[in-house]
Amino acid sequence: MSNHDALSSGRRRPAGLLALACAIPILLGACISAKQCKPDLSLRIMKIDANEVDLAFRNKIQASREVSGGRPGFAAGGGCGCSN
């Protein structure tokens, strides 16, 4: 069993309720110890923009079709012969 399986299996429903209970005070700015909520920041579902190729494709579309220049972190210009 992988680490991921170990993190996921056998406690999905109670852990889900616990995480949900933790999420509300977190959003409200409360401080919660790591022991109360498991350190699941390493989970894949917590990765932002995990696929660079997909991210670049979305950026190119937004950069060429919107006035706002694309995704954060991408400079305008660089191969688009348009006024965006």
Added chain:
Amino acid sequence: MFQLALVHALALSAFGAQDFSPSSVHRTATDGDRNYARIAFNFYDQKDHGGNPNKNDSIRVWEPVLLVVPSMSDKWTGKFKLQGDVIASSTVGTDATTTASGAKRSPLLPGEAFFRTEAAAFYAWSDQLTVGGGLIYSTEPDYKSRGVYLQSTFDLPSHNDTFLLKATGFFDALDLNFFDDTSGGSDHRRTLALGPGWTHIFGPGTVGMINWDFTSQQGFLATPINSVKAAGTEVREILPDSRIRNAIHARVRQLMSPTWAVEPGIGYYHDSWGATAWNFEITSTWEARPAELYVEPSFRFHTQTAVDYFVPDSAASIPEFRTQDADLDKYMSGTFGLNFILPHTTWTGEYSEFNFGADLTWRSDGLDSFTLTVGYMWKY
């Protein structure tokens, strides 16, 4: 350690670079530090059901992409990327470059292609500091671009905060082929951008990030093939030779359960041409089958004002600076997306991943579009 790796990954992801950070490659519960390659085929289709009545905005594009990220040593990571955009079709039934009988023009022709290459290297100076940079070259008909970027990430000792800085320059050359089949020789476009960012871990299940992009552009900033038709005449699009752009974007990723995360975000943009834009987006990632299937629905709302130089068809006179580019006009759009990720399945293998998805965009001016993406990643 997980927090350190996550901060690196999230911070670099703000610059589209999370996959090649020496300290962040595949720091998930199931992935190890392995070299990898991605191949993808993307498709974009936009229908011309509105927008500029004098221009054909219908277009279909195929985009093959190859990305290779090798770990060259404990400290060095490389990145090599090849990308092509092939115009599958850009108009229906007419020669896109003619204007006879009022046929709409299209700036691109079927078979034309855009190519882009990128090579980069990143060095892990310490467990807190990463530096790197890359070179980009891209070419398409009438347009060539040379780009360079440098970036650095720095973790505070607590590893709960990462600061990022990316500087980018594009130095582009254009052949000026105008709508009326005349040529204006060649010109240039220079883009300089600075992108600071901050990522902060609020708690065991909450990560936030904020990015600011400052961009300065100089040179020929109009689209040569575009025209403006009003007051009984048709003239070239002319826009100022400088543009200052500011964009700020913030988002928070919240773990709702061990198998479900939600990421809302908000963005604001303003530039010296008078355009303002807002966007709101939310992405949800659900682990539908443990380590085998992830489902990612998303929604993005975008609204923008027109640039000051936008000229309506009904204008009585032609101003010095003018455009009728529908993408520089006022409009709203909504994009619905659905992506599927299949890692470690029996048929893709332990060290590979398959993903596919689609986006559907509705625009208030009728220029609706959709995209399809298919990708495969191989860790070696």
